[in-house]
Amino acid sequence: MDTTVKSLEAAIKFRNMRQELMASNIANADTPGYKAKRLDFEEALARAIDVDNELAMQSNDKNHFDVGNGGFNNLEPHVYEDPNGVVSENGNTVERDKELAEMAENQIMYNAAVQLLNKKLGMMKYAIGADRD
Amino acid sequence: MDLMTSLRISSSGLEANKKRMGAISSNIANANTTRTVEGGPYRPKEVALGSEPARDSFADILEGEIDAQAQTVHATEVISSNRPPILKYEPNHPDANQEGYVAYPDINVMEEMANMIETGRSYEANIAVMNTTKSMAMKALEIGR
Numbered sequence: 413m414d415t416t417v418k419s420l421e422a423a424i425k426f427r428n429m430r431q432e433l434m435a436s437n438i439a440n441a442d443t444p445g446y447k448a449k450r451l452d453f454e455e456a457l458a459r460a461i462d463v464d465n466e467l468a469m470q471s472n473d474k475n476h477f478d479v480g481n482g483g484f485n486n487l488e489p490h491v492y493e494d495p496n497g498v499v500s501e502n503g504n505t506v507e508r509d510k511e512l513a514e515m516a517e518n519q520i521m522y523n524a525a526v527q528l529l530n531k532k533l534g535m536m537k538y539a540i541g542a543d544r545d
Numbered sequence: 546m547d548l549m550t551s552l553r554i555s556s557s558g559l560e561a562n563k564k565r566m567g568a569i570s571s572n573i574a575n576a577n578t579t580r581t582v583e584g585g586p587y588r589p590k591e592v593a594l595g596s597e598p599a600r601d602s603f604a605d606i607l608e609g610e611i612d613a614q615a616q617t618v619h620a621t622e623v624i625s626s627n628r629p630p631i632l633k634y635e636p637n638h639p640d641a642n643q644e645g646y647v648a649y650p651d652i653n654v655m656e657e658m659a660n661m662i663e664t665g666r667s668y669e670a671n672i673a674v675m676n677t678t679k680s681m682a683m684k685a686l687e688i689g690r
Contacts, residue, residue, distance in 0.1 A: 424685070428548055431681060435551040435674045436599065436615040439558030442667055443594045449614050491614045508670050519677050526684050533689050 418484050419461050420529045426453035426489050427522040433491070434515045437506050444502040448511070453489040460487050548685070550615065551678045554599050557617035558671035564620035565592045565664045569657050576652040579640040587650040588625040595621040 430451045440446040497505025568590040578587035596616035628651040636645030 428551075428681075431548065431678055432551040432554065432599070432615045435554040435558075435678065436596075436617070438670050438674050439554050439561070439618045440594075440596045440616055441670065442663070443596045443616075443618050446596050446616070508666070512670060512673060515674060515677055519681060522681050523684050526688055529688055530690065 415461060416532050417529065419457060420525050420532070422453075422457055422460070422484060422487055423525045424522065424529070426451065426457070427518055427525065429453075429489060430518050431515070431522075434511050434518065437511050438508060438515075441504070441506040441508050441511075442502075443504060446504050446506065447493040448497045448506045449491060450494050451489050451491050453487075456487055456489060460484050548678050548682045550599050552675060554615060554617050555671045555675040555678065557599075557619060559668060559675075561592075561594055561618045561620045562664050562668040562671065564623070565594075566661065566668075568592045568623060569661045569664065572652050573654060573657050573661075575650065576654055576657075577649060579638070579647055579649060586630045586648045587652075589628060589650055589652050591624045591626055592620045593622050593624060595619055 430453075433449045433451050437446075437448050494505060498507065499505055572589045575587040581587050596618050599615045599617045630648035631651050632646040632648055634645055635641055635647045638647045641647050
């Protein structure tokens with residue numbers, strides 16, 4: 413499978429995970445001691461795609477192992493507790509409005525990824541002549 | 546970790562907020578109750594919230610560490626608060642004590658109203674998350690169409 417499908421698949425997967433963490437943050441917006449959780453994957457994904465070809469290690473044979481950029485197999489998101497949250501008197505750091513705003517963004521980007529994937533699949537279909545009869 | 550788990554987390558949020566709302570409505574309704582089954586005036590109820598990892602099967606528990614991060618919320622217990630009752634001098638009241646004082650629960654209706662608004666907002670936020678999750682799941686069904 414080529415990089416486009418793989419990277420879109422990864423993006424969809426990570427946005428699912430992010431949605432889950434935001435659901436958790438909002439559900440626990442009043443739980444004493446709960447800390448808002450964040451998920452970062454953009455950097456890891458950029459490293460895996462390696463558009464600029466700057467991160468891949470130099471190798472003199474194309475059969476050498478895929479090193480340096482890590483490839484898609486070792487792609488891991490970074491989940492952490494938000495260090496910038498404002499701590500309320502019960503120790504909770506969730507800001508509900510911020511979470512909802514980020515969730516809206518996440519949804520839009522998720523839909524965009526799905527649309528791109530559909531376009532890509534459409535092109536593949538076109539190439540194999542599925543639309544030509 | 547998938548969208549169904551997100552839905553489950555949001556529904557745990559709805560459930561917990563419903564319990565909080567139950568306690569608040571009970572407190573407001575009983576703001577002047579001087580006689581209860583346990584004896585004495587009504588004691589205001591408070592709901593304690595706690596979180597736990599959003600995993601439902603043993604297989605999930607064995608899965609990666611990222612899964613342990615998302616948390617569902619639960620109303621862990623309903624506490625009857627120990628706030629001392631307010632004594633009012635009403636000698637003709639059937640629940641008056643020897644000196645003519647009646648013990649009323651110490652419920653601040655303003656405080657309960659503020660809690661109610663907050664609980665309502667919490668509930669709405671969980672609904673919003675649920676709707677977003679649902680539309681994402683529907684969008685995923687369009688892949689390859």
